Structure formats: structure tokens, C-alpha cells
Amino acid sequence: MIVDAGIGPQIYKLVKELFPICRSLTGDGVRQTLHVLQQRLPGLTLHEVPSGTECFDWTVPREWNIREAYVEDPTGRRIVDFREHNLHVVGYSVPVDSTLPLSELQSHLHSLPDRPHTIPYITSYYQERWGFCLTDAVRQTLRPGNYRVRIDSELKDGNLTYGEFLLPGETEREIFISTYICHPSMANNELSGPTVTLFLARWLLGLKPRRYSYRVVFIPETIGSIVYLSRNLAELKRRVEAGFVVTCVGDDRSHSYLPSRAGDTLADVVAQHVLRHLAPDFKAYPFLDRGSDERQYCSPGVDLPMASLMRSKYGTYPEYHTSDDNLTLVSPAGLAGGFGMLQRAIECLEMNTVPNATVFGEPQLGKRGLYPTLSTLETRAQVRAMMNLLAYADGKQSLLEIAEIIGEPVWRLRPICDRLASAGLLRLTPPP
Numbered sequence: 001m002i003v004d005a006g007i008g009p010q011i012y013k014l015v016k017e018l019f020p021i022c023r024s025l026t027g028d029g030v031r032q033t034l035h036v037l038q039q040r041l042p043g044l045t046l047h048e049v050p051s052g053t054e055c056f057d058w059t060v061p062r063e064w065n066i067r068e069a070y071v072e073d074p075t076g077r078r079i080v081d082f083r084e085h086n087l088h089v090v091g092y093s094v095p096v097d098s099t100l101p102l103s104e105l106q107s108h109l110h111s112l113p114d115r116p117h118t119i120p121y122i123t124s125y126y127q128e129r130w131g132f133c134l135t136d137a138v139r140q141t142l143r144p145g146n147y148r149v150r151i152d153s154e155l156k157d158g159n160l161t162y163g164e165f166l167l168p169g170e171t172e173r174e175i176f177i178s179t180y181i182c183h184p185s186m187a188n189n190e191l192s193g194p195t196v197t198l199f200l201a202r203w204l205l206g207l208k209p210r211r212y213s214y215r216v217v218f219i220p221e222t223i224g225s226i227v228y229l230s231r232n233l234a235e236l237k238r239r240v241e242a243g244f245v246v247t248c249v250g251d252d253r254s255h256s257y258l259p260s261r262a263g264d265t266l267a268d269v270v271a272q273h274v275l276r277h278l279a280p281d282f283k284a285y286p287f288l289d290r291g292s293d294e295r296q297y298c299s300p301g302v303d304l305p306m307a308s309l310m311r312s313k314y315g316t317y318p319e320y321h322t323s324d325d326n327l328t329l330v331s332p333a334g335l336a337g338g339f340g341m342l343q344r345a346i347e348c349l350e351m352n353t354v355p356n357a358t359v360f361g362e363p364q365l366g367k368r369g370l371y372p373t374l375s376t377l378e379t380r381a382q383v384r385a386m387m388n389l390l391a392y393a394d395g396k397q398s399l400l401e402i403a404e405i406i407g408e409p410v411w412r413l414r415p416i417c418d419r420l421a422s423a424g425l426l427r428l429t430p431p432p
Helices: 007-018 028-040 102-108 187-205 223-239 266-278 332-351 377-392 399-406 410-422
Strands: 045-050 063-072 078-081 096-101 146-156 159-167 174-180 213-219 240-246 256-258 306-310 354-357 426-429
Touching: 007 028, 007 187, 007 332, 028 045, 028 159, 028 187, 096 102, 102 146, 159 187, 159 223, 174 187, 174 223, 174 332, 187 213, 187 240, 187 332, 213 223, 223 240, 240 266, 240 332, 256 266, 266 306, 266 332, 266 399, 306 332, 332 410, 354 399, 354 410, 377 399, 377 410, 399 410, 410 426
Parallel strands: 174 213, 174 240, 240 306
Antiparallel strands: 045 159, 063 078, 063 146, 096 146, 159 213, 256 306, 354 426
């Protein structure tokens, strides 16, 4: 694995810093998160899109901010307090300041009876309501009486905020990386994506030469990708060669892949190639199991070549969308693994070339110093990879396609390609 040993702890440190912030589709929590990312990636540009803006079939919602929220029992004791955990409030709750009986309050409470010590994550973005989330253990202790409820929030015409990082390469052909910043305190489902993506963008700054240009966006899920597409679709369709949705890349349990709607794009080929060599026990999901921004990027008429590379896929692990998706669920090693998987995918794209043999028949490797003088298991494997590469180097197939045929990783074949090209046995041209 090529990952710097120190990258995991660095990413985890940023996850811890961002964890307390209350994010949603819009609002100051999103801006605060983006400002923290911007400090570490100065090229990140922030964009504001006003409430009410029409974006295809959607409209940018009003901006939501919250300052305080709590429930007090009949004795005045706070049994739910937003200051203790920002999942305690239903996302986008309207303001309320009232006293009501427990029988009426119950319809505004949300808990998980089968997980009595866990707070669920609940939102109501597009219908005005208010509510609180709490552990079922606490909910079962509530006794009849009058309860004071207060949510000091604000829904107003404001803006949806997103971040965009554009990094030019040798060509205008782009690799598109998208991650979301709209969930409150959840570590794997929310913060693993933007933090790993930030460090990936910083690594890209030092990747030279870069054949491709890179477009990296930090957006609210669903409405953010729709907003971004509505402003950039023509350019994206013209430039993007491959892309990845980055989400749920921080735990230690597994690696996962969800394809584009087409299932055979360059992003799909690269994602599966990397996983087969780095995590051969990975879980492949069909596009029917989609649930994140691949829904928008791969929708009919958009059809961008976007696949999702993940650790445990959203919706498949028990801590998903609850307070159990916390700082103990992700780890430095898990985050480093998610980073390394995406790094390898980008390297494969950058390494890809079209090799074309320059001699007829099998070349004489010994006279060019390319055949090992000592035969070992390792050298025999190297020769086999070299000869198999030459056998398919007809100028019609890319290195990635050849790698798939002969069962070798691109990152092992590219140095062989370069040696053969230096010896005059291959001519290398960029993929079409």
C-alpha cells in the first residue's frame, strides 16, 4: 500500500475537530465546516446559492440555523438538551416555545425501542414540523405531566453553501470527486467523506505531472448535487472522464463498491480493478441499492461516469444514522484505508496509457538487459508480467484493459511499460 503511515491520524484529528458542529442542508454549521476545510485547502472556493433558486425540478430551501433546544420535565429537569448532542433535535425543526402534556409531546418524540441507549438521526427538510430525538431508555422514564419544550431556531431566506476546488492538469479532461457536508455529528456517514477528500485534494496538489484536471466539490447531499449540476452540467458532460462519490470511508470493517447506472464506465472499471487487488473480499452492490449523490450524477440525461468507493456502505451498518456513528466507529487505520483506495484509483487513471509494440514477434529481452540473469519465483513473475503485457500491446487496448486481461495491477505494470518504452520496445500514447 502506498499510503503515508501518518495520514490516518491526521485525518482522524480533523474528524474530531469537525464532529461537534451541527451541520444541515444549509446554515452556519455548513459554513463553519467549509471554513475549517478552506484553512487547510486555500484553493477551496465557497459559493452561496439563494433560497428560492430553481434547480431543475427542485428549489433551494430556506436557510436553517439553531441556537438552543431542550425539553424540561414537570420538575424542571432537562431530559433532552441540544447542547449535549446535536442529534437531539429533528433537523430543520421550526421554532417552538410551549408547555404541553406528555400525551401531546409523545407525537414529537423519536427513539429506537430496539436500541434503548441510542439517539436516532431524524430530519424534516421539506415539511415544517418540530421534534426531538432521545434514547428510548430516557423516553420510558417520562411520567404524565406538563413538559416545557423550546427550540430556538430560525428558518429564513438565506443561502445554500458549497465548496469547489479546481486543479488544472495537462489537459481539460477531468476527474470529478464529490462528497457531502450536511449531516450533524456522525463520523463515518458524514465526516469520513469530506476529511478523506480534503487530504486527497492536498495530495493531488503535489502530484506532478498531472495528466487530468481535478474537480472536487463539498456539497449538501441531494439538493447540493442538484444545485451543482444545474450550474455546471454542460461543462461536466464535456470534461469529466471518471468520478467518485466519497462517503462512508472511515471504518475498519469492509470495502464496498456501488456502480454508476451504466455500470461499465471508466470509473467502474478502475474502482473494481483497485478493489480486486487491494481488497478482494469487497462487497459489490447494484445500482438499485443507490442512496447518495450517485442518484443525481447518474440520472437520465446527466449520465456522468461516477461510481462510489466506500468502506461499509451507508445503510448497511447498525450505527448508521444514529448517535452510535461516533468517533469510536471510525479509526485512523480505517480512514487511511479509504484514502489509499481512492489514491490508488486516481493513480491508475494517471498511469493509464496505450502501449504499442514496436517489433514483430517476441522481442529478445536479454540483449537489452531486460531479462533477469537469476531465476527466482519473483523474477519469473516479473518476466511473465512483462511478456503478457507485450503479448497484448497492440495499440488497441489501454494498459488498464490489458491489466484486467492478464490479472496484474496497473501500478505494477506501468513501471514495466516505462522500461520497455525506454528500451524502444513499446510506444506509449495517451488513452483516447
